[in-house]
Amino acid sequence: MQKTITRAVPTGVWVVTARSGDKINGMTAAWATQVSFKPRLVAVSIAPPRFTYSLIKESGYFCLNLLSEDQIELANHFGFKSGRKVDKFKGVDYENGPKGSPILKDAVAYVECELKETFKTGDHDLFVGEVIDAAELKKDARPLIFRWEDFFGKK
Numbered sequence: 001m002q003k004t005i006t007r008a009v010p011t012g013v014w015v016v017t018a019r020s021g022d023k024i025n026g027m028t029a030a031w032a033t034q035v036s037f038k039p040r041l042v043a044v045s046i047a048p049p050r051f052t053y054s055l056i057k058e059s060g061y062f063c064l065n066l067l068s069e070d071q072i073e074l075a076n077h078f079g080f081k082s083g084r085k086v087d088k089f090k091g092v093d094y095e096n097g098p099k100g101s102p103i104l105k106d107a108v109a110y111v112e113c114e115l116k117e118t119f120k121t122g123d124h125d126l127f128v129g130e131v132i133d134a135a136e137l138k139k140d141a142r143p144l145i146f147r148w149e150d151f152f153g154k155k
């Protein structure tokens with residue numbers, strides 16, 4: 001399959017957040033989706049070098065924060081630098097979820113999850129989480145749609 005085929009399919013844009021002790025971090029992710037009703041499970045594909053990956057592994061929890069169509073700057077903010085080097089939460093409003101994962105106050109909705117399974121999938125690992133808390137924060141907001149060219153230039 002040509003790589004441009006999957007790039008042509010729109011997905012949502014999320015900020016995946018996690019906490020381990022007093023360390024918090026978040027990163028942008030386009031590869032996230034619900035994968036089961038009963039139990040309610042979501043999956044997100046995260047590359048092992050990401051700082052967020054380490055925090056999820058350490059804590060066993062993560063939160064998916066859905067961005068709205070006017071938040072492309074926030075997606076860039078969380079998606080192009082590592083929390084190992086900078087505090088990406090400086091100036092960003094958040095609250096702690098029931099298990100401590102940061103919830104972005106400006107997100108459309110959030111889904112906090114307990115990590116249930118991790119699958120090695122090529123150069124990313126697939127984290128499957130069971131939903132423990134979720135809410136819509138902005139009624140009527142339209143989600144930010146991931147298009148490859150909006151973030152990474154030409155296909």
Ligand SMILES: Cc1cc2nc3c(=O)[nH]c(=O)nc-3n(C[C@H](O)[C@H](O)[C@H](O)COP(=O)(O)O)c2cc1C
Nearest residue numbers: 027028029030031046047050051052079081082083
């Ligand atoms: C729009 C967009 C979508 C992204 N989707 C993913 C993804 O699904 N999985 C992933 O591992 N990285 C993804 N990234 C890259 C990470 O967000 C990026 O490497 C980030 O700097 C990692 O931060 P961290 O080291 O603080 O965790 C995406 C980046 C952008 C801009």
